Amino acid sequence: MKTEISAAADPAAAPPPAGWEEARSRVYAVGLAAALPSVERPLTEADGHTLADPLITRTDLPAFPTSSVDGWAVRGAGPWRVVGRVLAGSAPPPLTQDGTTVEIATGAMVPEGTSAVLRVEESTRTSDGSVDGVPRAAQEWRHPGEEASAGEELLPAGIPVDPAVIGLAASCGHDTLRVRRQPRAALLVFGDELLTAGPPGAGRVRDALGPALPAWLRRYGCQVRPADVVGPVADTLPAHVSALQTALAGADLVCTTGGTMNGPVDHLHPALAALGADYVVNTVAVRPGFPMLLARLVGTDGRIRFVAGLPGNPQSAIVALVSLVAPLLAGLAGRSMPVLPHATLAEPIAGRGDYTHLALVRRDQVTGTVRPVRHTGSAMLRGLSVADGFAVIRPGGAGEVGDQVPVVPLPLLPGDRAW
Numbered sequence: 001m002k003t004e005i006s007a008a009a010d011p012a013a014a015p016p017p018a019g020w021e022e023a024r025s026r027v028y029a030v031g032l033a034a035a036l037p038s039v040e041r042p043l044t045e046a047d048g049h050t051l052a053d054p055l056i057t058r059t060d061l062p063a064f065p066t067s068s069v070d071g072w073a074v075r076g077a078g079p080w081r082v083v084g085r086v087l088a089g090s091a092p093p094p095l096t097q098d099g100t101t102v103e104i105a106t107g108a109m110v111p112e113g114t115s116a117v118l119r120v121e122e123s124t125r126t127s128d129g130s131v132d133g134v135p136r137a138a139q140e141w142r143h144p145g146e147e148a149s150a151g152e153e154l155l156p157a158g159i160p161v162d163p164a165v166i167g168l169a170a171s172c173g174h175d176t177l178r179v180r181r182q183p184r185a186a187l188l189v190f191g192d193e194l195l196t197a198g199p200p201g202a203g204r205v206r207d208a209l210g211p212a213l214p215a216w217l218r219r220y221g222c223q224v225r226p227a228d229v230v231g232p233v234a235d236t237l238p239a240h241v242s243a244l245q246t247a248l249a250g251a252d253l254v255c256t257t258g259g260t261m262n263g264p265v266d267h268l269h270p271a272l273a274a275l276g277a278d279y280v281v282n283t284v285a286v287r288p289g290f291p292m293l294l295a296r297l298v299g300t301d302g303r304i305r306f307v308a309g310l311p312g313n314p315q316s317a318i319v320a321l322v323s324l325v326a327p328l329l330a331g332l333a334g335r336s337m338p339v340l341p342h343a344t345l346a347e348p349i350a351g352r353g354d355y356t357h358l359a360l361v362r363r364d365q366v367t368g369t370v371r372p373v374r375h376t377g378s379a380m381l382r383g384l385s386v387a388d389g390f391a392v393i394r395p396g397g398a399g400e401v402g403d404q405v406p407v408v409p410l411p412l413l414p415g416d417r418a419w
């Protein structure tokens, strides 16, 4: 996909905001073009990563004929003379004579020559110690390849690794998985007015994003080390440039909060210009969160890094996170573009004219419908704390009761496969 990238420059001369969907596609494409290299990880360390290669089974599944019950592996017609016992974990000799049986445990390999497995509770012993009974018509063992054949692709590349995938990989013989390296993210919090402890007041507010964003970013599969969360960064251009330079040295993605507008101490745009960044997206026609941006820097070593500028208003910062950072990370991980689930509105939601409206909603777990929550001003976090996601109200319209609308889910549980 062609992407429009423009150099960071005078924001007054900036192009009009990108449409919300267009902005998402653009950042996803740019992320995918910079997809992170693949690495080998032990299964126990693969959770939350993304498969870089398809998952291919190393053997048939099951790998050998496997008894599904405790009982008797018999050959020919009964009664059967007992000639041995086979427990799970060994490769038994074949049953060579009709009228013979071996005791067999659930999970044990069925000896070659077996014609049926008789459940222990459906068997009797004759006076001479032989086994008798009528095996069920349905076979009581699993055949090799019943679940998968050796060499078969079980999952494509690009799939998120979750506990189900880890279990499957182990069952078909893998000790490690080839996954995309997790993106390393850093966070710079801008704003001299921010307090990092205690109650707000006297013109100062608590930094709500420094503590919260690393946790959101980890839920999107990023690595965020505590030392990579820095702030408040002093409201001067040199301090911004230097903080960005330091963060970019180690991170694939640097998120910043605040300073996206053109206020007297908003230094993000000039700092990006000083660093030679290009805009992938510079403002988006969405409410709230309009001043969000994504910029790209190419290092002298060719390494591509991104800066996501999240607006200072706390809810707007989260809108920017779900709007731009989530598709960027999907691209970097080699995943597909996130598909938005749809839900039915149980209450109307106003439109925002030419802008897309992202409205915090809560989902009724029983009916699956969504309704807006209260306290959703862009400076507020109360609504977010009781919401499951943002309903997407497209430009030029409004959401009516009964409308099916896309919903951007919040990544509330790590590694969630579906909403």
Ligand SMILES: Nc1nc2c(c(=O)[nH]1)N[C@H]1C(S)=C(S)[C@@H](COP(=O)(O)OP(=O)(O)OC[C@H]3O[C@@H](n4cnc5c(N)ncnc54)[C@H](O)[C@@H]3O)O[C@H]1N2
Pocket: 189, 190, 191, 193, 194, 205, 206, 207, 208, 209, 210, 257, 258, 259, 260, 261, 262, 263, 266, 289, 290, 291, 310, 311, 312, 313, 314, 316, 378, 379
């Ligand atoms: N003249 C205009 N002014 C503003 C406009 C506009 O269109 N014209 N847009 C408003 C919108 S929309 C937003 S969003 C904000 C974005 O501003 P910045 O990204 O430059 O953010 P700041 O000015 O630094 O802060 C805005 C607001 O958020 C509070 N804040 C900042 N960081 C944090 C934090 N980590 N935790 C909690 N609260 C934070 C900050 O104190 C301000 O109240 O611009 C509007 N202005």
Ligand code: MOO
Pocket: 286, 287, 288, 289, 290, 291, 311, 313, 316, 317, 378, 379
């Ligand atoms: O768009 Mo601002 O992000 O409304 O608060």
